[in-house]
Amino acid sequence: MLLFRSEEHVTRWLAGRTPGATISVGTLCDLAYAWWGDRLDPNWRPRSRDYSQAILDGLGLTGPAWTLP
Amino acid sequence: MAQRCAGPGRTVLLGAEGARQRVTGLRSGGYDRAVDQPDLDLRNLTYRRFIDLGRAPTATEIATERQQSVDAVRAGWRRLHEAHAVVLDRDMVELRMVNPFAARPTAHRVEAAGRSWFANCAWDAFGVGAALHVDSVIDTTCPDCADPIRVTVTDSRPDDTDLVFHVLVPAAEWWADIGYT
Numbered sequence: 001m002l003l004f005r006s007e008e009h010v011t012r013w014l015a016g017r018t019p020g021a022t023i024s025v026g027t028l029c030d031l032a033y034a035w036w037g038d039r040l041d042p043n044w045r046p047r048s049r050d051y052s053q054a055i056l057d058g059l060g061l062t063g064p065a066w067t068l069p
Numbered sequence: 070m071a072q073r074c075a076g077p078g079r080t081v082l083l084g085a086e087g088a089r090q091r092v093t094g095l096r097s098g099g100y101d102r103a104v105d106q107p108d109l110d111l112r113n114l115t116y117r118r119f120i121d122l123g124r125a126p127t128a129t130e131i132a133t134e135r136q137q138s139v140d141a142v143r144a145g146w147r148r149l150h151e152a153h154a155v156v157l158d159r160d161m162v163e164l165r166m167v168n169p170f171a172a173r174p175t176a177h178r179v180e181a182a183g184r185s186w187f188a189n190c191a192w193d194a195f196g197v198g199a200a201l202h203v204d205s206v207i208d209t210t211c212p213d214c215a216d217p218i219r220v221t222v223t224d225s226r227p228d229d230t231d232l233v234f235h236v237l238v239p240a241a242e243w244w245a246d247i248g249y250t
Contacts, residue, residue, distance in 0.1 A: 001190035001236045001250050002212050003220075009213035010235045020239065025220065025232040029195050033225050036169050036196030040116060046104055046154065056240070069241040 003028075021065035031059055102152040111135070111145040112154050116167060120201075123184055125164040125172035156247055166247070169196030181205035190250065191234055198222050 003025070004010045010022055023031075034055045038044055049068055056066045104112070114134065118126035128146070132139045143162060150157045156166035164172045171177070171187040177194040179186045182203045188194035191209065198205030207220045221228040238250045 001192045001234070003191040003194075003207075003209055003218055004213060004233050004235060005211045005216065005218070006231055007233050009211055010233060013213035013235075017237075020235060020237040022233050022235045024230065025227045025234060026230055028192065028234040029222060029225060029227050032169075032192060032195030033199040035192075036199040037202070039169070039196070039200040040120070042113060044113070045109070046152070064241070065236065065239050067240055069244075 021061075021063075023061070027059060027061075031055070031061070034059065104149065104152050104154060108145050108148050108152075108154075111142065112149050115146075115149075115155065115164070119164075119167045119170055123186070125167060125170075128163060153244060153247075169193035169200055176209055178208045179205050180208075192236075195222065195227075199225070 004013065007022060010019070035052075053068050056062070056068070111131070115126060115131060118130065118134075122130075128139045128142045131137075132142045135142065146155060146157055146164070147161055149155045150161065155164060156168070157163065158165045158172075166172060166189050169188050169192075171189045171193070173187065175187045175189060177188040177191060179188050179194050179197040181198045182201050186197050188197050188207075194207045194209065195205075204224070205222045207218075207222065209218050210216065211218055218229075218232065220232065236250060238245075243250050
């Protein structure tokens with residue numbers, strides 16, 4: 001889970017390997033806030049797998065790369 | 070190669086009060102595993118002390134505060150580790166990840182709330198400010214060209230929108246090795 005200058009840098013870094021998923025830094029930021037925003041809440045409770053999946057789906061992060069087991 | 074980094078540290082556990090009942094029929098690893106209230110209390114204290122200290126608390130420090138044995142704290146941490154609520158080191162003794170915070174130095178440094186933290190990966194790096202509900206400055210390097218990258222996040226928006234994030238490992242396999250995603 002790495003940050004790159006651009007997609008061109010990702011492609012070069014992959015060096016022919018099968019790519020995973022690439023998203024914009026803006027979407028990453030949205031994801032981070034949705035995922036981690038409640039982490040220090042004293043009333044924090046664990047999430048279900050489906051709740052977590054809904055966060056991904058809600059940001060348009062779908063497909064095999066983003067499907068939780 | 071992909072970095073050794075923390076994944077999203079998702080905790081997909083079902084809250085549970087009372088006795089230490091564990092959910093059976095796990096979907097995969099710690100997904101949908103219950104965590105009881107004593108372990109939630111341990112988890113919350115661990116997070117609070119990580120914030121207060123600016124580093125991972127030791128089992129001894131937590132044991133002293135909880136008036137428990139070190140073994141009891143480590144047993145609780147192991148249950149939380151199995152439930153993906155924290156990540157322990159290889160020896161299952163001390164903390165490795167209290168996501169999004171990293172217990173060890175990494176390539177992802179975050180300034181937030183007047184302090185600095187290590188994050189486990191790029192996702193977690195943006196998660197530090199999110200968790201603390203403050204603006205942040207993230208310093209990392211491009212894995213391709215090794216150039217430094219500095220991103221300032223203000224009001225939850227990054228100041229450099231040309232950057233992209235890549236995750237090499239599919240989500241179904243993140244917890245197969247959470248240090249390699």
